[in-house]
Amino acid sequence: MINKFSALALAGLAAAFAFAPSAQAAECATTIEGNDAMQFSTKSLSVPASCKEYKVTLKHTGQLAANIMGHNVVVTKTADMAGVNGDGMKAGADNNYVKPGDSRVIANSKVIGGGESTTFSIPVAKLAAGEDYSFFCSFPGHFSIMQGKLTLAK
Numbered sequence: 342m343i344n345k346f347s348a349l350a351l352a353g354l355a356a357a358f359a360f361a362p363s364a365q366a367a368e369c370a371t372t373i374e375g376n377d378a379m380q381f382s383t384k385s386l387s388v389p390a391s392c393k394e395y396k397v398t399l400k401h402t403g404q405l406a407a408n409i410m411g412h413n414v415v416v417t418k419t420a421d422m423a424g425v426n427g428d429g430m431k432a433g434a435d436n437n438y439v440k441p442g443d444s445r446v447i448a449n450s451k452v453i454g455g456g457e458s459t460t461f462s463i464p465v466a467k468l469a470a471g472e473d474y475s476f477f478c479s480f481p482g483h484f485s486i487m488q489g490k491l492t493l494a495k
C-alpha cells in the first residue's frame with residue numbers, strides 16, 4: 342500500500358517536471374521585490390551569457406503610493422551609477438527618474454507604487470564579461486540603500 346502510494350507520487354513528480362518550463366527560459370528571467378522599507382529582495386543578479394534578453398520583473402510588495410515610496414530598477418556600469426542617479430533625480434517623476442536618452446543606462450523599468458509590478462528586459466549583448474554592473478532604484482533618496490551587483494555569467 343505504501344509502496345504503491347510512493348510509486349504514484351514519483352509518477353506525479355515526473356509529470357510535473359515534464360511540464361515545467363525549460364531551464365533555459367527560467368534562467369533568462371528573474372523577479373526583484375521592493376517594499377515600503379526601501380529594500381530590494383536581492384543584492385546580486387547573475388545574467389547567463391546564453392540569454393538574448395534577461396527579463397526582470399519588479400514587484401512592489403508594499404502599500405505606499407509611487408509618489409511617496411516609488412521604486413524602479415536601473416541597470417548601469419557601477420562606475421556610472423552615481424552620475425545616472427543624479428541626472429535621474431533632475432529628470433523627475435515624469436521621466437521615471439531616468440534622464441531621457443541617457444546612453445549610460447543599459448536598461449530600466451518605470452517607477453511603480455505599492456501593489457504594482459512591471460517588467461523590462463536587459464539586452465544581454467550590451468553586457469561584457471568581467472565588467473562591474475549595478476542595478477539600483479533612482480527614486481530620490483533610495484539609491485544608497487536600494488542597489489545590488491549585476492554580472493554576466495558564463
Ligand code: ZN
Nearest residue numbers: 411412478483
Ligand atoms: Zn525605491
